[in-house]
Amino acid sequence: MLSNGVNTSQWVWWVERDSIMIAYYNHDTDEFDSPTEAKTVTLFYIQRPDKFLLQGESPERDGFSDGSIYLSVNTAIDTNTQLKKEAFWLQESEIPEQFHEALVARVIANGYERKIETLNLASYFLDKYEAGVKEAKKYSRRGRDGSPVTISPIDY
DSSP: OTSOOOOOGGGEEEETEEEEEEEETTTTTEEEOOSSSSSOOOOOOOOOOOOOOOTTTGGGTTTOOTOOOOOTTTTTTTTTTHHHEEEEEETTOSOGGGGHHHHHHHHHHHTTTSGGGGHHHHHHHHHHHHHHHHHHHHHHTOOOOOOOOOOOOOOO
């Protein structure tokens, strides 16, 4: 219970249009009210890598403006079409390099799953993919110096 008598279960949040909405839900009026005082909110999230752009696409949908650096490529180079075509080959994935082989293993497994004769090869490559995913999950829970990252839950 907060100091003003408000039960914390009455505060709600949701994600809408790439934003986090926070409101107070009043059970009596069945309405949502915006917070009237400043609150500190700490977010813990999993960052997804930016998607590769295809030719003709621009990264404005992800909040980047023309002239930004997006996946190691300057988005302002569309003055020359040949440069623009070459720039798409220069995009660098945000997924760490040591996990690229696991992604390739998944693609190969998908190809081998299409024929009954090669299902054993598919399971081999799926195992390699699963091992890569397991290693990536371990990697995501560690600080880049090798120490474990612990998240402490806090009750408000």
